[in-house]
Amino acid sequence: MRFLFVGDSMTVGRAGDYTWRYRMWRHLDGCPDGPHEIVGPRSELYDAGTDTAVSTEYAAPFPAAARRHLAGWGEGWFHMAPLIGPVVAEHRPDVLLVSLGLIDLGFYTDSGQTAGNVRAFVAAARAAAPGLRMVLLPVIPNVRARDDAPFAAECERFNTALAKEVAELDTAASPILLASPPEEYAIDTDTYDGTHPGPSGEHKLAAAFATAMHQAWGLGGPYRAAGPAAPAGPGTG
Numbered sequence: 001m002r003f004l005f006v007g008d009s010m011t012v013g014r015a016g017d018y019t020w021r022y023r024m025w026r027h028l029d030g031c032p033d034g035p036h037e038i039v040g041p042r043s044e045l046y047d048a049g050t051d052t053a054v055s056t057e058y059a060a061p062f063p064a065a066a067r068r069h070l071a072g073w074g075e076g077w078f079h080m081a082p083l084i085g086p087v088v089a090e091h092r093p094d095v096l097l098v099s100l101g102l103i104d105l106g107f108y109t110d111s112g113q114t115a116g117n118v119r120a121f122v123a124a125a126r127a128a129a130p131g132l133r134m135v136l137l138p139v140i141p142n143v144r145a146r147d148d149a150p151f152a153a154e155c156e157r158f159n160t161a162l163a164k165e166v167a168e169l170d171t172a173a174s175p176i177l178l179a180s181p182p183e184e185y186a187i188d189t190d191t192y193d194g195t196h197p198g199p200s201g202e203h204k205l206a207a208a209f210a211t212a213m214h215q216a217w218g219l220g221g222p223y224r225a226a227g228p229a230a231p232a233g234p235g236t237g
Contacts, residue, residue, distance in 0.1 A: 004087070006080055037065070041068070138179075
């Protein structure tokens, strides 16, 4: 099975992070139904000093082939919908693991427009690979939603719309799963700034995707963290 990670800043990570992509790779690498391959056009982390994704400074040894992704700091459904078709055609993933939405609602589109971009994304991905599987994660707790009631309501509206889109777009030929948000996700301890996951948050995000795939498709296995989670903070864990 070939996996493609699609996401925003929470997925690409910044210099010094492990990333939840690393946690998922470790999980898949230990599953008995492999081999599993990570694919994608990018491999770098975000470098805050240059405001570009040029860093290779992961917090742990991470094979170059397993670092591949389609994620970007400040990118959302709005940005990925036009990109996903050519990327799927070139890199031929079997499964997309998608964590998007927060950046859209915060800067680019409202909940309805964002749902429209979800539909465009799914259509473009399927046009390139009709049998593609996808796992989509709702917008998870974040500091802006905690402190900004109108924004929190918009996140809730989008998550409701996303669930409806998944129900309508899911097919036997190209199944789509809505992953459950991580249980007991605490922004004060599972992130290092109220939004971006620290080590414990990374494990919880990886577990959300792993659990959805295992329970619905029998793919992979139950998520087991490879070692204890350390306190939140880039480069720790």
